[in-house]
Amino acid sequence: MQLTKIRSVPGDSARSMCLLSTLFLSACAGLESSPPVTCPPGEEPFRGRCVDPAARYEPDERVDQDNVVAFAPLTRLALPEPPRSGFRIIAPPRTLAPGEETTFCVSWPFPALVNTTVHAARVYTTAGLHHSNVIAKPVNPAFGPNPYPGCHPGADDPFGALPAVIPDVLFASSTQVVGTETLSFPPGMGFTLDTSREIATSVHLLNTSAEPAVVELAYDFFTMPLSERTEELVPFAMNVNDFLVPPRATRTVGTTCSTFGGNIVSLMPHTHRYAEAFDVDIVREDGGETRIYAGGAFDLEGDIEVYRQAIALDEGDSIRYGCRFRNTSGHDLTFGLGDNEMCTLFGYMYPPEKQLGAFAARDGEPCTSFRLGAFR
Template identity: 25%
Template sequence: MAHRSLVSVLALACACPGSGSSDSEGTTTGVATTEAATTGASATTAPTTGEPGTEVASVVHSFGNYLMTPYLEIEPCVQWTLHNDEPIYVNAVTLVNDGGFHHSNWFAVPEEVFAGEDGFWDCSSREYNEITAAVEGTVLFAQSTQSRQEAMQLPAGAVIKIPARHKIVAGVHLLNLGSTDLDSELRMALDIIHPRDIEAVLAAMHLDYRDLAIPAGKHSRFTGNCSFRHDVEKATGKPLDVKLYYVLPHYHYLGEFFGLQVMGGSRDGEVLFQLDGFNGGANGAAFDPPVDLSDADGLRFSCGFNNWLNKEVGYGIGDQEMCMMLGLIDARVMIESRVSQNSQLVGVDDGKVMHEAECDNYALFKNPAQGPPAPEELARPLYVPPADPGDVDLEPTKSCFDSAPTAAPDAPVTLTSVRDSIFTPSCTFSSCHDDGAPAAGLDLQTADGLADRLLNHDVAADTPDALVTPGDPQASWLYRLVAECEPQNGEGAVVRHMPFNAPTLLPDPLVAKLRAWIEAGALDD
């Protein structure tokens, strides 16, 4: 994938199991908050003050399914034409997929840009690039790395504006690490509000540490000092006036930390956001109230890595790493701050090799179409664009159904096949149960000793069941977690099913494969 430039957004990594969970391996701190987007048909919320309520309507679209053959890695584009005759103002975005979507970056652009039919397409066939998408339109959303279900809920009154006759486009990175086909559907929901309820039309901020040289066999940290005050004031001719509403960090499987601090001013050093760990969860966070940076010089961001490999890792995709953040701001300009060179080794702190650099900063005025609502919009009823025929009454997420106990298992029924078709793509793909810092101490990645770990693992959950009980799937906690939408622990409390952050279960033939392997005695092949 090409290096990202101004306001090019990358989707972002996560922490296992997830923010706010009592059993979470990853945590967020500071004043940031995460919320789920509202869903369903048009609705009105009436406050207790007697003032008019906020009108909200949800528009849902299915992009269809993408069939990923075993071990496929591909980067297509995808498109949804809104057919909107008027601007719409998006307060929340929800994205759902069935797995294999490593990350995706979303923009709203005029209909004539990257002209062609909706659905999936070859990016090069329409000369798609994210710089053009950002300049011709606006940044809409970024998917956290490997997240199957994600909602970006902005604070009340904060919106992404999609002008009239626009469409939504994205470049997506698809990766099937499994030994079986993966047929994954992609859905998106937009929650839109009435123009009269708008307080801020947001623009994008992008922080990016590109000069990565992550040392082999060590923990390390890279910090970018992004003092963008001078560049923004030079571009606008006015004092710095930036309010931060939303952040979404991004690193890959070696990442173990992301931190964001205020740089300069009376709040110098204040921690705004912190993330520890990595998984397939949704880790964007909103600030309510927004963070006023008018007194600051800029922002300081850090990424920490645990490079357990025997080689140095640089910046890129595949087995390389990234360190970046998408921010949504109320400002006159879009802001890009990046470290492209001159990263310096500054010492060792608590066993971590510390690197630091100054950011190059750029400010670019927003597209003129990204202005506030026109007076006539304020007087009209809430405008909702028409739904595509196939999207009528479509829910933002699929309903979950327990796995069919009579389903025929995918063959062969061996532990190696279970590992290759289930554990690798769904349990270790998001680094929850890898061999580095496995969730609940369960390493499902390492082939050696896997059978012994499955049979003798000390289950952390409050359940009388062993992780795997040979011959008895229903007495096997692992099977119940992947076969039931609402598995209950020993106290009768519902716990989260697996895969983590998935709205639905794995395909029935794969769940049946695990069931059949346990029924046959959970043998080590």
């Protein structure tokens, strides 16, 4: 038994006694600080126990009862129970022929909810989901509610009514993920749902296999009491609207956009299969630079990065990002669907009044930034 493992603190008579005699070891053991909690992979210590971060605020008893909105049964996805505080939405399954690609809109009404602050979201998907962006917007007075699960024109367009209507972005998935992808904000952080709105998503499916595929898709949104929220989050997005990468060429597409201050909590790049790298830097007003994201080549893994310590921006700071594409095809790569590319940066930040939207009309042209938070 090694007495030297017990630390002596001047003035602490109990610890001094421990050093003098092994007779006191059992009595002194409780005076040592408790070891840090070690949690299994995928869990974190929270209030004395290990939890899935998405279930951090899940109550012991269900508070949201009729909280699943679905239009057809699923046969391939095995889903856990829906959130006890939160809700689930399920898209109708879609069958794709070999190599088929399609985009369409799906809409849902909000179920009745007790809590309206989302602190985590998760997508469940079979192979075939290229990407989807789940948003919520007010019911269009010209059309009325969407014909769920169908959509009125423009229901899934997040930009069509800016700045008069700033959409809520509930979830944006990485490219071609299979299985699950989860976005869990740091403790105390979440975005607010306006349940008078309705949910819609633009779903982009791509069957890369040589066999027909049934694509199934569902989302869970985990909510917490408002009393738990310390920071309200809002989405931000940056985009290069047009570019060209010639056949057999490697080229970096990107832009540098000014910000209005605030704090970055998460980032997610969006590219397609020709991407070799995706880098994001903070460019300070005084000329300093800090790399905050370094993504590698396209794969089927999730690309969401969450910062437990938010990245602080000062007014005058800029965000620079670049997408390096290696065009192995025999055609020009341009912005678009199909066998083309995109160079988009998405994330969440706070406070809401600093919300940012930015774009470069074409690669190499200046970026235009909009302080969307000023219209809230």
